[in-house]
Amino acid sequence: MTMRRLAIYSFVFILLALMPLAFGQLSHFVADVMTGIAIFVILAVSADLVVGLAGLxxxxxxxxxxxxxxxxxxxxxxxxxxxxxxxxxxxxxxxxxxxxxxxxxxxxxxxxxxxxxxxxxxxxxxxxxxxx
Structure with a gap:
């Protein structure tokens, strides 16, 4: 994994993890949307690892x-x-x-x-x- 890709993944993960702290008490809608985004980011990273790095x-x-x-x-x-x-x-x-x-x-x-x-x-x- 290149350092740039690792840095981007780390930044996105930290941003998603700290989002509730930045906005304080979030509404249920915003929390649901952010949870969905985080889930699909995990799925996209897994696809990138399998297809992009492993070449499968x-x-x-x-x-x-x-x-x-x-x-x-x-x-x-x-x-x-x-x-x-x-x-x-x-x-x-x-x-x-x-x-x-x-x-x-x-x-x-x-x-x-x-x-x-x-x-x-x-x-x-x-x-x-x-x-x-």
């Missing part, structure tokens, strides 16, 4: 993002777990699924990797739409 053509990193998000949301809303604990469980669930899938598809190259990860995304969309 992958279409499935959103599936792992969804696994962590859905599992932590379900654990918080349906089962009443504290959000921090549910976030940790979501992280572990996403990590476990990515390890299993990674073991299966990392020997693929080029378009074959892209198609395998696109298939993973299609499967996750079907499964998670049924989880509602």
């Amino acid at each position: 053509i992958t279409l499935g990193h959103g599936a792992f993002f969804a696994i962590g998000a859905y599992s932590s949301a379900i654990l918080t809303t349906r089962y009443g777990l504290p959000p921090v604990l549910a976030l940790g469980v979501g992280l572990l669930a996403s990590t476990a699924v990515s390890w299993v899938v990674g073991r299966a598809v990392l020997h693929l190259k080029g378009y074959y990797l892209a198609m395998a990860t696109l298939g993973l995304t299609a499967v996750m969309v079907t499964l998670l739409m049924g989880a509602r």
